[in-house]
Amino acid sequence: MGALSHIRVLDLSRVLAGPWCAQNLADLGADVIKVERPGAGDDTRHWGPPFAKDEKGHETAETAYFICINRNKRSITVDISQPEGQEIIRQLAAQSDVIIENYKVGDLAKYGLDYESLKKIKSDLIYCSITGFGQNGPYAHRPGYDFIIQGMGGFMSVTGEAEDVEGASPQKSGVAIADIFTGMYASTAILAAVIHRDHTGEGQYIDMSLLDTQIAVMANVSSAYLCSGEIPRRWGNASPIIVPYQTFPTSDGWMIVASGNDSQFRHFVTAGGEPQLADDPLFLTNPDRVKHRKQLVPLLEVMTRKKTKGEWIALLEHANVPCGPINNFKEVFENEQVIARHVQINVPHPTVGTMKLVASPMRLSKTPTEVRMAPPTLGQHTTQVLQEDLHFDAQKVAKLQEKGII
Structure with missing residues (x-):
């Protein structure tokens, strides 16, 4: 039993920041239901190669990108643009503790799936929105992409070869750090909201911004500018204050x-x-x-x-x-310390056979993280969730499938 085994999360997010947040909660035991588009699914299901290979060495449809951020989740497909799909989400929201979404500002309000609408169904709901620029301000309606945020948030101005090196230029990180860190901060914010709810019975809304996060994780660099007024510069792989x-x-x-x-x-x-x-x-x-x-x-x-x-x-x-x-x-992955810490784990998967994953780095002595399920295939759990959790009969599920709602 994980620390969050009493928590259900309805994950309406796609790509990286939201799914990363939801996976953290899932690793800690939460029941995460991932809602995807019928026929297409999360964008990252198509971001390949590379694709995982089955036990005969043949490529499957499972992309490495999707695999890294979606374990321990149940996948259902629902068309939320249709009234029947919206009603499914409302019924699931009524049974959930947390909702995570990363739609553009105002998009879910069109479907009656925004916080103000859903808290009327479940007053203690914790609702986390993740966007590029937050819910207010002149950039609120802009789409947010990690690469752009790394530039706007100052990271690229201090990353790359030193400015006096010939041909030097600003560089982005090799991994989408604005997305990853926003997902991590969102996980922490959600856990704080769960504790608050458990003490008071109150739910709340969480507004997470990639730009806010990118500036925050600049840490001492942001602080150095605020303290000195001097614009930090690029130093490549060197330190500005320690040599060598x-x-x-x-x-x-x-x-x-x-x-x-x-x-x-x-x-x-x-x-x-x-x-x-x-x-x-x-x-x-x-x-x-x-x-x-x-x-x-x-x-x-x-x-x-x-x-x-x-x-x-x-x-x-x-x-x-x-x-x-x-x-x-x-x-x-051949390093003796990495092997000793069991950083790579192997889990069964319906199409890959044995899937290789990176273990959660959270090591808890009493409530350890656990990989209960491999990343799901598209819609793998739709029928299960509708029948077991919402008590739809087989005929109703079949009609929803015929209409393309699920």
């Missing part, structure tokens, strides 16, 4: 060195056979090294190229200098 704290080339790849104090710097250069650098007046203290980074870093790069990545990491770990490799994903 960056990537370095080795003879066979790249490594990370995070030398946070003078002692660690001395151990670093001593391990590399250049102990005199620690005694150079230009590099004695971290402020000295920050001031003279242009002189120091090329010297360190000459030093680090003399050994392999593996040799350096062994040396620096022995010398207590924080360091690490830059792994590709084959190396990630």
Whole structure:
């Protein structure tokens, strides 16, 4: 029994931020019903390749994108543009604790499925809307895309090679961080609302914005600007306030060195056979090294190229200098620590056979997360939910199927 096994979530969201939020709740035990469009489903069902392969090595219709954000959910297909479909959603809402949606501002009000309408059916309903820019303000009706939000929210202005490097330009993250972080914040907000409801009996509305979230997760960078008034700049893989704290080339790849104090710097250069650098007046203290980074870093790069990545990491770990490799994903999943933590899990799936997933990182001693179901096929649970949860008879379900409502 998960910590949220008493909670039902009606997930009306698509793509990433909303489904990520719902999956977090599902991993913690919530019963999540994912509502999808008949015939098409969530957009991410079509975002491939890559597709999962079955046990004979043949590609299935299951995209890697959809797989990563939809485990532990029951999928039903409902056409919410039709009155019969809207009534199904209302009946499910009456049995749900939480609704998650990421439609454009005002869209669900056209169908009577907005918060103001549904709270009349269930007064203690917790309703979470996720949009690009929030429910108010001049941009509220704009569609929100992660890439654009990374640019608007300042992330790309500090990501990418340093501005004085030839050909340098702003860069987006390799993963949709605005979406992912918004999903994480939404999960936290929903849990707070559940606790409030349990204490007071009151439901509430949650307004989540990708832009708000992107600015918030800039953390110390946003704070640095607000405190100093100075516009932060790009530093590539280097730190603006600590040297050496960056990537370095080795003879066979790249490594990370995070030398946070003078002692660690001395151990670093001593391990590399250049102990005199620690005694150079230009590099004695971290402020000295920050001031003279242009002189120091090329010297360190000459030093680090003399050994392999593996040799350096062994040396620096022995010398207590924080360091690490830059792994590709084959190396990630073959890493002994990753294997020991059971980060990759295998679950049965109706078309794939055995599906590989990444485990939830939430490790609770009393109410552990659990993968109860693989990501569902489209509409896999429609009949089950309608008959068992809403008590529709087989004839009514058949008529809804004939009309294309489900």
